Amino acid sequence: MSLLHSLTADQHKQFFHDEIPYKPMGKYVHFLTVRVTESYPLFQTDGELNKARVRAGIKPANAAPISRLTMFKRKQSTPERLVGRELLRSYDLLTAKECEYNVEFGKNNPDCIIYGFAIGDAGSEKSKVVVDTAFSIMPFDISHETFTLNAPYENGTMASKGEGDSEVGKVTSRINSQDHILPQVFFPSIVTLKDPTEATFLYVFNNLLRTRHYGAQTTRTGKVRNQLVGVIFADGEILSNLRWTQAIYDHLQEQGKLTTVDPLDEDEVMSSAQLTLDELLSEGYVVSTNFLGESFKPLLQEVKALINDATSMKQLLEQADQEAKAYAGKHIKKPEAKAEKTTSNKPGRGK
Amino acid sequence: MVCIRRCQIELHDNLYYATREIGRLYETEPVLHNYALCYALGLVDSDAHGTQVSEEHGYRYFCPEQVPRYQEHLTPFNTQELYITPARALSHAAVLHTWKYANNNYHVEMEKTQKNIPSFGRAKEIAPESLFEFFVISQKPLALPRWIRLGKWMSKAEVKVINSQEVKKSATEQDFTFPYPLNPLDVMFTHQVFSYDVINMPPVSLIAHARIRGYYYHFADLKIPAQMQYRFQAD
Numbered sequence: 001m002s003l004l005h006s007l008t009a010d011q012h013k014q015f016f017h018d019e020i021p022y023k024p025m026g027k028y029v030h031f032l033t034v035r036v037t038e039s040y041p042l043f044q045t046d047g048e049l050n051k052a053r054v055r056a057g058i059k060p061a062n063a064a065p066i067s068r069l070t071m072f073k074r075k076q077s078t079p080e081r082l083v084g085r086e087l088l089r090s091y092d093l094l095t096a097k098e099c100e101y102n103v104e105f106g107k108n109n110p111d112c113i114i115y116g117f118a119i120g121d122a123g124s125e126k127s128k129v130v131v132d133t134a135f136s137i138m139p140f141d142i143s144h145e146t147f148t149l150n151a152p153y154e155n156g157t158m159a160s161k162g163e164g165d166s167e168v169g170k171v172t173s174r175i176n177s178q179d180h181i182l183p184q185v186f187f188p189s190i191v192t193l194k195d196p197t198e199a200t201f202l203y204v205f206n207n208l209l210r211t212r213h214y215g216a217q218t219t220r221t222g223k224v225r226n227q228l229v230g231v232i233f234a235d236g237e238i239l240s241n242l243r244w245t246q247a248i249y250d251h252l253q254e255q256g257k258l259t260t261v262d263p264l265d266e267d268e269v270m271s272s273a274q275l276t277l278d279e280l281l282s283e284g285y286v287v288s289t290n291f292l293g294e295s296f297k298p299l300l301q302e303v304k305a306l307i308n309d310a311t312s313m314k315q316l317l318e319q320a321d322q323e324a325k326a327y328a329g330k331h332i333k334k335p336e337a338k339a340e341k342t343t344s345n346k347p348g349r350g351k
Numbered sequence: 352m353v354c355i356r357r358c359q360i361e362l363h364d365n366l367y368y369a370t371r372e373i374g375r376l377y378e379t380e381p382v383l384h385n386y387a388l389c390y391a392l393g394l395v396d397s398d399a400h401g402t403q404v405s406e407e408h409g410y411r412y413f414c415p416e417q418v419p420r421y422q423e424h425l426t427p428f429n430t431q432e433l434y435i436t437p438a439r440a441l442s443h444a445a446v447l448h449t450w451k452y453a454n455n456n457y458h459v460e461m462e463k464t465q466k467n468i469p470s471f472g473r474a475k476e477i478a479p480e481s482l483f484e485f486f487v488i489s490q491k492p493l494a495l496p497r498w499i500r501l502g503k504w505m506s507k508a509e510v511k512v513i514n515s516q517e518v519k520k521s522a523t524e525q526d527f528t529f530p531y532p533l534n535p536l537d538v539m540f541t542h543q544v545f546s547y548d549v550i551n552m553p554p555v556s557l558i559a560h561a562r563i564r565g566y567y568y569h570f571a572d573l574k575i576p577a578q579m580q581y582r583f584q585a586d
Contacts, residue, residue: 022411045449052365052446054480072448073364073504116412123415130500132507133364133479237498240363240507242479285497331413 003198003306003316006298011289015233016198020113020327029196030238031208032229032292034273035071035134035187036266040147040180041215041222043071049179051140052133054242057250067140068245071187071214073131077115079214080191080207085111087206091314093321108328110320114193114200123332128194129204132241134187137248137269142260143185149176180221184263188244188273192237199319205231206307206316227266229273230296232281234288239280247276353432355570356487356515358495360438364506365446366477370552375472381440382550382557383483383501385534386421388435391499392510395424400493402427419554425581433493434579437532437557438485444478484513484531486575488568518568520577526564527574532557540585541565541578 002012017027043050050070056062085101088094088109099106105117107125116127136143151174153163158174160166193204208226215222232238251272252258257265274293281290291299306312360383368387370380383391394400396410404410408423428434450472487495501508532550535558542565547558566577 022413023409024412046447050448052479053444074450120417123413124417126412126414127505128412130505236496237500237507240498240509242363242507243509285494331411332415 003202003312003319004299004302006302011233012198015289016196016201018197020197020200020323021195022327022331025195026235027195028234028236028238029193029201030232030234031191031193031205032232032273032277033189033191033208033226034229034269035076035189035214036225036227037181037183037185037187037223038225039183039221039223040145041224042178042180043069043075043215044179045072049140049144049181052135054135055246056139057246057253058243059250062246062250062253068138069136069140069143069181069185069187071134071189073133075214076134076189076191077129077131080204080211081111081115083211084203084207087210087313088317088321091317093317107332108325110200110203110317110324113324113327114203114320125332128196128200130192130194132190134189134241135245136181137186137188137245137252138258138264144179144181146177146179149178150174181215182263184266186264186266186269187241188248189241190238190244197320197323199316199323202303202306202316203320205303206313209304209307227270228296228300229270229277230290230292231299232288232290232292234286236284236286238284238286238288243280244273244276247280248272251276352517352519353568354489354492354515354517355568355575356489356495357513357571358485358487359441359511359513360483360485360499360501361509361511362477362479362481362483362501362506363508364479365448365504366481366502366506366508367474367504368502369474376475377472378475379445379477379502380550380552381443381445381477381481381483382532382552383438383485384552384555384557385435385437385485385537386425386554387501388438388485389425389428391501392435393496393499394428394433394435394493400433401431402433421554421581422583426583429580432490434488434537434581436486436488436575436579437534438483439531439559440477441482441484443481443483446476446478447473448476449473486570488575488579514571516570518570521567521569521574524565525567525574526562527567528560528562529574529576530560532559533561533576533579534558535561536582537579538563538565538576540582541580542576 050072051067052070053065053067056064056066094109099109105112105119115129116125118124150158152158153160155161158172160168160170162168191208213222214224257268367379369377371378389395394402396402396404404423404427408420495510497510499508499510534555536555542563545562547561550557550559563576567574568577
């Protein structure tokens with residue numbers, strides 16, 4: 001039974017598998033998104049924001065390197081996974097006990113099968129979702145700001161009025177500073193799903209649309225919106241995030257839209273993202289069906305309608321769950337009782 | 352006649368794999384092992400390249416155990432007379448990153464670790480836009496993918512064929528030096544290897560600047576050892 005009606009029966013057959021295959025079969029779907037920051041997120045690992053020094057654009061005129069903010073792949077895929085897992089739990093398809101992220105994988109639910117897991121002796125499932133590091137279009141120096149943080153007293157000031165054991169009038173030294181990414185910073189990013197079934201395609205699509213927070217979670221400031229540019233079904237890999245970002249930079253520069261004072265205009269970024277894609281895709285060597293611009297609208301509308309409705313959402317999750325269970329039953333061998341459970345501690349794939 | 356292609360790989364993302372593990376530091380050497388390249392280029396267990404392997408060792412999404420199957424996977428390359436050399440860096444930069452495990456709970460209390468294993472560490476990775484070079488030696492023409500994924504993070508990289516040439520094996524065995532990395536297992540059964548530098552990396556350390564004696568292919572101004580094959584045991 002098909003959930004999507006904006007695709008023809010032939011397209012269904014061409015793009016999706018009937019069941020999750022156990023071998024890579026060469027079907028790919030690429031979700032093209034521009035991740036737009038809407039508050040002040042933090043992507044950092046070593047106490048400072050992640051950045052990379054790369055060429056500004058593809059054109060020889062823009063060959064000089066700039067520092068760009070980066071969003072590591074695991075910082076993109078982890079929140080998306082967690083959103084999916086939360087939903088599975090809220091629809092009673094997964095209990096907190098059965099499967100806990102990076103603690104105890106259930107190995108038979110859509111999250112484990114689609115995004116993979118690795119448990120030392122008990123085997124590993126390769127992730128079917130692959131994400132690339134995303135790079136900001138604009139340079140690091142104009143995409144971040146240093147904030148001073150303080151922890152005021154109950155009275156709202158930094159001077160004590162005698163709270164707790166403190167001395168009246170004493171000024172607190174609870175002050176720190178932290179770099180934050182500014183709002184309206186754009187990260188073009190392609191999320192690739194290998195060998196989709198219709199349900200796994202929708203599962204990943206839903207995770208992408210619903211995830212609104214990335215980066216350090218405790219700061220409560222990581223609002224990021226995934227603005228979808230399109231979906232491409234292909235028989236191989238398409239361009240990289242870096243190439244796409246550099247092409248957008250070139251294009252915006254040509255149009256004279258790169259100013260160092262104002263943030264980029266979202267409409268201009270989106271139209272530039274789409275225009276450059278058309279060009280870059282024509283250089284590739286893959287057979288693809290592109291849903292971009294006008295042709296993407298009906299598909300996106302339908303997916304949005306599907307995931308906005310409790311009945312169809314439940315149906316979709318159940319479908320994905322059944323497929324995952326069927327796959328696990330068929331292809332994932334039960335670990336032998338003697339095998340002691342150990343968790344691999346090397347950095348895993350795509351975590 | 353064989354066809355030799357000089358190929359380049361440009362990284363479009365950070366590349367990480369553990370060449371060395373020094374406590375909590377995991378270091379990536381700017382050399383790509385030829386076994387790894389065979390997998391990354393999609394040549395293993397491929398119908399298109401005639402390198403199918405037995406069902407039992409098939410390349411699957413689910414791996415029941417963490418045991419590599421290089422011998423089973425790479426021996427079919429020899430019957431196809433297909434060989435990939437290790438890749439050396441033409442230009443590269445390294446970056447250090449800290450990684451740690453994510454936790455799903457709302458509230459985390461620090462507990463004393465039960466096991467003596469790290470939950471965080473630092474990884475030395477190769478930066479985007481680094482450039483690598485390797486050679487493909489094949490009897491038949493073969494189509495390489497333009498985009499591949501490398502290393503533990505499955506980092507995207509672009510493959511370009513720089514030039515290709517049809518070459519014949521040299522008529523006689525000669526002494527020559529090959530400046531770039533080689534897999535010693537793959538040359539030592541057909542060539543005499545006199546001296547070399549070792550590049551330490553599992554599972555088979557590579558050698559560079561090898562002075563060797565044997566047949567070779569003349570490619571551009573290089574002498575590339577001929578008859579290289581994936582060998583795992585003397586027979």
